[in-house]
Amino acid sequence: MFNKILIANRGEIACRVAATCRRLGIRTVAVYSDADADARHVAFCDEAVHIGGAAARDSYLRADHIIEMAKETGAQAIHPGYGFLSENEAFAEACAAAGLVFIGPPASAIHAMGSKSAAKQLMEKASVPLVPGYHGEDQDPALLRREADRIGYPVLLKASAGGGGKGMRVVESGDAFEAALASVKREASASFGDDKVLVEKYLTRPRHIEIQVFADTRGDCVYLFERDCSVQRRHQKVLEEAPAPGMTEERRRAMGEAAVAAAKAVGYVGAGTVEFIANQDGSFYFMEMNTRLQVEHPVTEMITGQDLVEWQLRVASGEALPLKQEQLRIDGHALEARIYAENPDKQFLPSTGTLRFLRTPPAVQFMRGGDAHGPAGVRIDAGVREGDTISPYYDPMIAKLIVWGKDRDEALARMRQALAAYHVVGLSTNVAFLQRLVKSEAFRTADLDTGLIERNEATLFPAPAPVGMDFIALATAALLDRETRERRIDAADQHSPWTHGGAWRLNGAGSTTYRLQSPDGDIDVTVHSEAGRRRLSARGKTLPFRASLRDEVHTVDLGERTVKGQCHIEGDTLHVFSGEGQCSLVLVDPLLHAGEAESEGGKLAAPMPGRIIAVMVEAGATISKGDALIVMEAMKMEHTLTAPAGGTVQEVLYAVGDQVQEGAQLVTLEQEAA
Template sequence: MFRKILIANRGEIACRVAATCRRLGIRTVAVYSDADADARHVAFCDEAVHIGGAAARDSYLRADHIIEVARATGAQAIHPGYGFLSENEGFAEACAAAGLVFIGPPASAIRAMGSKSAAKQLMETAAVPLVPGYHGEDQDPALLRREADRIGYPVLLKASAGGGGKGMRVVEAPEAFEAALASVKREALASFGDERVLVEKYLTRPRHIEIQVFADSQGHCVYLFERDCSVQRRHQKVLEEAPAPGMSEERRRAMGEAAVAAARAVGYVGAGTVEFIANQDGSFYFMEMNTRLQVEHPVTEMITGQDLVEWQLRVAAGEPLPLAQEQLRIDGHALEARIYAENPDKQFLPSTGTLRYLRTPAAVQFMRGGAVDGNPHGPAGVRIDAGVREGDTISPYYDPMIAKLIVWGRDRDEALARMRQALAAYQVVGLSTNVAFLQRLVACEAFAQADLDTGLIERNRAVLFPPAAPVGMEAIALAVAALQAREATERRVDEADPHSPWVRAGAWRLNGRARRELRLAKADGTILEVALVEQGGRATLFFADQAAPFAAACAAADVRVDLGTRRVHGQVHADGERFHLFHDGRHDVLTLLDPLAHAGEGEGEGGKLTAPMPGKVIAVLVEAGASVVRGTPLLVMEAMKMEHTISAPVDGTVGELLYAVGDQVSEGAQLLTFAGRA
């Protein structure tokens, strides 16, 4: 076994690999960019070396520099994690040339599976079922259009060297083909340095099911069952689970054996994932093979009781697979939710900022046959894989994942209940997240009943993207209690003197009552009028034609409020005049308004189109003075390797273009001036 390895990655996967190495007594070397100098993975590893600028091309993609660091620190092997250099055949070859073990498959296997079109041709030879499509080398746009017409719409355009949902577009009709092809080629070139695409028949209600395979250098190959990754947005996975609901043993065996055949066809060694697209009738087709550890590997670990990173290390060190196929079994059910810094209500645009406040459900990490803390068959069963801590920054340079929340249950219903409970306890302040969206997703009937396909989110938009719920009396009471507690702390000038008249500066009045009126603003700008009346040592809270006796107690962020016979518990985090209220699984945000500071409130910006996130302008689609209608694409931005089109909000005329192709813009920057027509 290795004595020291270098982890050529960042974030949660670097921490995940380091955790297994620590358990096995293997020292780890972290690498970090300018943006990650204080990152969690840097502190978590035994050593850390700076490798360059914030952009990935200046740091985590500098293969030659990473190899130099590995040799200089005495590392014997390099674990690439996922993303970055994990599926780079040149990097695998360079590691071998430098006398370092690449903890991944042979470069030949990466090469064979790196091109989706070549991989499909190889799978056809290995008798693995394929989706009807065109996977050829001729990339003439006219030919691609003819092939799409032959296959029949809708078709899926997919970057040949792609992955992670990038470089993919569904084309519903022939007239949309050319624009979609141009967009896919741009995104593919930016993300993978290769603009080649393939064309496939787009199945209307498919499930995305993948098989975890593992092979060693002695010729053994096994499958560790399946994961259902059907719940996706923008072709990127949101929820994963194992095993796949409704999977028969016969179908599981057929898919597993097909995956093993795919791995053997390329002489595979190490961890890999063979991805299939499956029809509702049980038929399945090969999509691609990811020659690395997957983001969703924890659900496989939870149901098999195996540490897949440990398997990677042992196989890379030349050891045989720890178990044979007949020794592997499924125990229980696991779900994984990806906690992202993004805004689901704005088409999942990534969010950047500082994690000013972060509270997570209590985590108990276990493997079957024993637990780090607790019994895996008891109430425990929550695991969190994270690469960030409170106070860390989610930057625009990398994937906006905050953490992976993984739960285990004896069956799917128990796992679902545990996931709902865990999501309700996840609290983040400082940027937008998808936590509330995930809560709605796991609670929606389609997911709860395992009516799964890749269009689940779109089919259930009315449930998953409802109008903002009204703020209730409970949230108002929590905000008022937190405000009182803060003001009491600010007034306390002499804590050593409990009899100081300033220790308690309440609303006492001689022979009268005190009425305090407050104005609170919701996130959408709605103003809420609240009144707190105190008389004779008692208080009453008035809000929206409701009145209730009010008494509160606060201990740091934990707040308890009694509203007559109702007792409300919650957590409140004050960020300036903004109060983040976490109660009963909800996250409400209320801002205390100073009536003297908001006289001009409600005046619009008028004529501005601003950047919804930091990024780079990659295409300007109109000229100054152009007359456009609502929805006309104006320019295209790229952020976190994804394209985002900025469109005209109403009919109007384009004024001055303030940025050109290649310019970097910050979130909220005005991109152009625009005059709407009445």
């Protein structure tokens, strides 16, 4: 076994690898960029070395510098995590040439599976089922269009060297093919340095089921069962679970054996994932093989009781696989939700900012399912802490929230509780969306396919509802508590009424009134106090009201109901969290009158920092609402910005290649007269 390894990654996966190394007595070396000098993974490892600028190309993708740092620090091996250099065959070869162990598959296996088109040709020879498509080397756009026409629409365009949902577009008709192809090639070139694409038949209600495989240097290979990763947005996974709902033992064995055959066909070593597209009728087709540890590996750990990072380390050091196929068992059910800094209501646009307030459910980190399922069966894999910044340079994941239950229903119940206790202030997150998702009828009943989110758009993206009494009551409790703390003084006479912050009056009842600004208008709230009892009036209702605070949790008795939640106050803004979700309210002075807000019409602003990669209009052009005007690249994804209204373009303020900051005005418009 190794004495010291360098972890060539960042964030939660770097922390995850370091945790297993610590348990095994292996020292770890972290690498970090300018943007990550104070990151959690830097503090978590035994040593840390600076490797360059904030952009990945200047730091985490500098293979030669990382190898140099590994040698200087005395590391014997390099763990690449996932992303960055994890599937780079040249890096694997360079590690070997430098006398370092690459904790991953041999370069030949990475090469064989690195090209989706070449991999599918190889799988065809190995008799692994393939979805109909074109995987050839000829990339002439006219040929690709003819192949798409032959296969029949809808088709899926995919970057041949792609992964992580980047460089993928569904094309519904021939008329849309040319524009989609250009976009996929741009994104593929930017993300992978290779603009080759393949064309496949797009299955209308497929499930995404993947098999975890593991092989050692002695020729043995096993599968650690399956994960269902069907719930996706932008072809990126949102919720994963293991085992796959509705999976029969016969089908599990067939898919597992096909995955092992795929791994053996390329002489695989280490952890890998063979991904399949599965029809509702049970048929399945090879999609791709990821030659690394997957983001969703924790659900496999939770149901098998195995530490997959430990398996990686043991196999890379020359040991045999820890278990044979017949020794592996499934125990219970696990779910993983990816907590992202993004805005689901704006097409999942990534968000940047500081985690000013972060509270999570009681959990453990990096546990193994069979050893300990943790407090209430909850595990959190995170690479950030309160006060850290989500920057535009890397993936916007905040954490992975994983739960275990003895069956799927118990795991779902625990996920609902855990999400309700996950509170973030400082940037947009997908937590409220995930809450709706796990409560939805489609997910609850395992009516799964990759179009689940689109099919249930009305449920998952409801129209904003008026702020309810639960949120109002929790916000009021927080305001009363703050006033009590602010008015608490050291007085000689502790029995004096002037020492207390209640609404005591010499004669009659007292009251306290607040005005709260909400997305659906101002809310006047009055708390009436008389004879030691309180009533709360708001939204035309008056209810008995009693509140208490313990361990940052407010408990409010509101009439015959009890409500629990948290409220984080920043100045005059109240961020309220309850089991129903989150809302933000602003305390306003009712004596002041807000003026009319200046209209933002006539402007198109950058929603986040990024680079301009396409400009579709020029000054003087006549446009309609929804027309594509600018394409930005940010956080490894393309974002098309559309016209907020019809009118005429007055000026385009940036050109292709320009870097822009969040909020920068990109285009000025003269809107059509109303």
